Amino acid sequence: MATAANPTRDDFEALLNEQLGDAADGGFEGRVVKGTITAIENGFAVIDVGLKSEGRIDLKEFMRGEDEHGLSVGDEVEVFVDRVENADGEAMLSRDRARREAAWDKLESEFGEGKRVEGRIFGRVKGGFTVDLDGAVAFLPGSQVDIRPVRDVTPLMDVPQPFQILKMDRRRGNIVVSRRAVLEETRAEQRSELIDKLTENQVIDGVVKNITDYGAFVDLGGIDGLLHVTDMSYKRVNHPSEMIEIGQTVTVQIIRINEDTQRISLGMKQLESDPWDGVAAKYPVGMKLSGQVTNITEYGAFVEIEPGIEGLVHVSEMSWTKKNVHPGKIVSTSQEVEVMVLEVDSEKRRISLGLKQAQRNPWEEFAEKHPVGAKVEGEVKNATEFGLFIGLDGDVDGMVHMSDIAWGISGEDALALHRKGEQVEAVVLDVDIEKERISLGMKQLEKGAPTEAGASGALRKNQVVTVTVLEVRDGGLEVQVGEDGATGFIKRSDLGRDRDEQRPDRFQVGQKLDAMVIGFDRSKKPNFSVKARQIAEEKEAVAQFGSSDSGASLGDILGEALKKKGE
Numbered sequence: 001m002a003t004a005a006n007p008t009r010d011d012f013e014a015l016l017n018e019q020l021g022d023a024a025d026g027g028f029e030g031r032v033v034k035g036t037i038t039a040i041e042n043g044f045a046v047i048d049v050g051l052k053s054e055g056r057i058d059l060k061e062f063m064r065g066e067d068e069h070g071l072s073v074g075d076e077v078e079v080f081v082d083r084v085e086n087a088d089g090e091a092m093l094s095r096d097r098a099r100r101e102a103a104w105d106k107l108e109s110e111f112g113e114g115k116r117v118e119g120r121i122f123g124r125v126k127g128g129f130t131v132d133l134d135g136a137v138a139f140l141p142g143s144q145v146d147i148r149p150v151r152d153v154t155p156l157m158d159v160p161q162p163f164q165i166l167k168m169d170r171r172r173g174n175i176v177v178s179r180r181a182v183l184e185e186t187r188a189e190q191r192s193e194l195i196d197k198l199t200e201n202q203v204i205d206g207v208v209k210n211i212t213d214y215g216a217f218v219d220l221g222g223i224d225g226l227l228h229v230t231d232m233s234y235k236r237v238n239h240p241s242e243m244i245e246i247g248q249t250v251t252v253q254i255i256r257i258n259e260d261t262q263r264i265s266l267g268m269k270q271l272e273s274d275p276w277d278g279v280a281a282k283y284p285v286g287m288k289l290s291g292q293v294t295n296i297t298e299y300g301a302f303v304e305i306e307p308g309i310e311g312l313v314h315v316s317e318m319s320w321t322k323k324n325v326h327p328g329k330i331v332s333t334s335q336e337v338e339v340m341v342l343e344v345d346s347e348k349r350r351i352s353l354g355l356k357q358a359q360r361n362p363w364e365e366f367a368e369k370h371p372v373g374a375k376v377e378g379e380v381k382n383a384t385e386f387g388l389f390i391g392l393d394g395d396v397d398g399m400v401h402m403s404d405i406a407w408g409i410s411g412e413d414a415l416a417l418h419r420k421g422e423q424v425e426a427v428v429l430d431v432d433i434e435k436e437r438i439s440l441g442m443k444q445l446e447k448g449a450p451t452e453a454g455a456s457g458a459l460r461k462n463q464v465v466t467v468t469v470l471e472v473r474d475g476g477l478e479v480q481v482g483e484d485g486a487t488g489f490i491k492r493s494d495l496g497r498d499r500d501e502q503r504p505d506r507f508q509v510g511q512k513l514d515a516m517v518i519g520f521d522r523s524k525k526p527n528f529s530v531k532a533r534q535i536a537e538e539k540e541a542v543a544q545f546g547s548s549d550s551g552a553s554l555g556d557i558l559g560e561a562l563k564k565k566g567e
Contacts, residue, residue, distance in 0.1 A: 032101050045059055049081065081093060102135065104136055108170065128144070133163070194222050199254065211246060213240075215228040228267075231267035288338060291305040292334060320396075321395045338359075363436050376440070461517055465514070468482075471509065488527055493531070
């Protein structure tokens with residue numbers, strides 16, 4: 001019979017089961033337990049965890065980057081039980097697994113609380129790096145190493161530093177961490193502290209960190225601000241590199257701080273005097289001045305008249321003669337030009353300039369050099385359905401209307417006699433400077449054409465002459481005085497007093513008739529009227545025979561007048 005001093009085999013098993021729980025039937029496996037080092041031999045630590053047999057663990061598993069394991073017999077350590085007993089009857093133990101399990105427990109707790117964890121980058125793998133989180137191995141993607149791409153990661157290797165766990169899966173043994181998230185969070189904290197110390201309109205020194213097409217980023221001591229290209233100078237800046245360079249220390253003014261986005265806008269020109277102050281008084285309307293073309297667009301060209309002051313020459317104000325032409329064909333960038341101030345708007349910072357106004361009006365010059373009646377020569381630039389356009393001196397064009405091309409033929413036939421590129425002679429009939437029009441005549445240079453002397457001497461207004469019909473038209477008759485006299489026109493309404501008499505088709509080419517000169521057109525060509533002659537003869541008859549006491553009727557008077565004229 002067993003006693004307390006001499007326990008039986010069954011009692012010993014009962015005590016063991018009570019101490020180890022389910023260890024006796026395999027429940028001890030897969031757990032982290034505490035054990036005692038009983039011996040250190042042949043590179044192994046012999047550890048007793050209270051099982052039937054002891055286990056052995058390679059001393060390398062106890063070393064953490066040091067040559068010495070630092071263990072002694074009797075030390076208590078935590079180990080992981082892989083198997084209670086192997087084929088040799090030994091317990092299969094692991095220090096690394098114990099550390100990993102402990103690390104996972106801790107990491108899951110910290111991940112749930114959103115805490116940062118400490119680790120060391122110790123290796124490279126495809127797409128990133130491996131990180132030791134106190135026994136658990138995590139993956140650090142290359143994009144999560146730093147805020148900006150890092151060319152050399154060597155200085156970061158094997159250095160204890162904080163990481164943020166992005167995700168973890170214990171079943172699969174996956175942990176993904178980020179160093180960048182920690183840096184961004186730290187930077188955001190520092191940024192908030194720095195922004196609290198900054199105020200709008202504050203003047204501060206900074207170092208140019210980066211340059212882009214639209215501006216530059218300036219380091220203000222741990223926080224960046226954007227210096228936009230339009231705020232670098234009052235004058236036109238095509239690219240920020242014209243003004244600053246990377247690493248340069250610049251003095252800037254804080255224009256605006258966006259508390260929501262924590263973005264800071266900077267300016268340099270705000271520290272300079274504004275050239276637009278008093279610009280209206282300095283550049284009054286009508287003033288002529290010189291400037292340099294800085295930019296050319298489809299709608300005009302910008303001209304800098306002083307540093308920081310640019311005006312726009314609209315395409316419509318660029319040339320007197322070149323219409324619908326791209327500004328780049330009239331001026332070029334960096335060209336020095338003379339302009340005139342047309343309008344100044346100080347509030348909108350706009351100055352309208354004129355390029356053509358600084359030059360003499362070519363139509364004024366032409367009118368001075370070629371008065372009405374002057375003979376000119378030029379090239380037929382274009383032929384239209386109503387006349388010819390002739391290129392003249394001063395880069396201006398004159399027009400010969402189809403009725404002024406030739407005598408004795410229709411306008412359509414006269415147009416057919418000339419072609420583009422032909423050199424012709426003409427006479428100036430009229431110059432309208434405001435409408436920019438020059439009227440020319442070619443038939444006035446033909447032999448036998450009416451001249452000013454002929455119009456005022458040989459023919460005079462109200463003179464009755466005999467004319468010969470040259471051409472019958474729907475609108476009237478083309479007639480000529482004598483055989484080689486002046487040619488003129490009788491309108492349809494001037495062919496007679498009665499409507500039946502106002503039909504051009506009752507006349508024939510070569511037919512002679514009497515008509516009165518009623519005036520001259522701008523080319524000194526006479527205009528005739530049969531109707532006016534009839535009315536004049538009637539008035540003459542009334543004046544000659546119509547006394548107040550004769551008692552004769554108007555018919556008698558006219559009959560007597562016609563009879564006498566026949567004698």
